[in-house]
Amino acid sequence: MILDEKKIMEAAARYCQPFNKGYCFMGSCSASLTLVEARFMCDFIVNNKLKNGIEIGTGTGISTMYLASVLDKLITVDNGAIALNLQHEYGWMRAAWNDMFREAGFENINMVQSIEEIDKRLKSVDFVFIDGDHTGLFPTNDCIAVQPHLTTKKTHYIFWHDTLNPNVMAGVDNAIKNLGYSGKLIELPEQDTYGLWVTWK
Numbered sequence: 001m002i003l004d005e006k007k008i009m010e011a012a013a014r015y016c017q018p019f020n021k022g023y024c025f026m027g028s029c030s031a032s033l034t035l036v037e038a039r040f041m042c043d044f045i046v047n048n049k050l051k052n053g054i055e056i057g058t059g060t061g062i063s064t065m066y067l068a069s070v071l072d073k074l075i076t077v078d079n080g081a082i083a084l085n086l087q088h089e090y091g092w093m094r095a096a097w098n099d100m101f102r103e104a105g106f107e108n109i110n111m112v113q114s115i116e117e118i119d120k121r122l123k124s125v126d127f128v129f130i131d132g133d134h135t136g137l138f139p140t141n142d143c144i145a146v147q148p149h150l151t152t153k154k155t156h157y158i159f160w161h162d163t164l165n166p167n168v169m170a171g172v173d174n175a176i177k178n179l180g181y182s183g184k185l186i187e188l189p190e191q192d193t194y195g196l197w198v199t200w201k
């Protein structure tokens with residue numbers, strides 16, 4: 001699929017309207033990642049010919065659609081904590097996510113509620129985006145939990161969003177010190193990032 005930002009934003013705008021707070025500002029929507037970050041990751045995926053992804057933290061679904069535009073398959077994980085913040089049931093949220101993805105024409109997105117729900121036989125993931133719960137050990141544990149699904153046949157890459165948050169940065173440090181990853185801060189214009197790291201092995 002070719003990245004079509006207009007299609008993504010139109011679908012997201014329709015979907016975000018019922019929220020009426022949080023992610024919706026005067027009719028336009030924003031993901032938690034910036035467009036500069038989203039475009040950087042999409043270019044990276046294309047340039048490195050990455051195919052199979054896992055995203056932790058669907059959120060607005062905008063990051064999901066960006067990534068799915070350039071991957072063959074994307075599993076997106078969200079336990080629905082955002083639904084409670086926005087005073088919605090998880091079921092409502094899941095239906096809205098699915099409607100939005102279908103409307104935008106994405107058939108390569110598979111939603112699950114936890115990493116444990118991912119098919120145990122899946123061992124070919126070469127791209128991960130960690131953007132779920134940023135508290136405590138969650139970022140560290142998300143990285144550990146996806147390990148069984150990552151390819152060992154070629155290099156795989158894990159992107160970490162919000163590394164200005166010390167808990168997320170602790171997850172990056174753990175990957176480098178204890179899990180054998182190399183790592184690098186992605187340098188983007190300061191006003192256009194919340195901190196984005198990539199680790200790879």
Ligand SMILES: C[S@@+](CC[C@H](N)C(=O)[O-])C[C@H]1O[C@@H](n2cnc3c(N)ncnc32)[C@H](O)[C@@H]1O
Pocket residue numbers: 030031032033056057058059060061062063064077078079080081082083113114131132133138
């Ligand atoms: C920062 S938002 C994701 C933003 C999204 N990637 C974007 O750019 O629009 C974090 C998301 O993680 C979800 N979440 C929180 N705790 C989680 C957990 N333990 N497992 C999976 N998802 C979780 C929340 O429901 C929320 O939607």
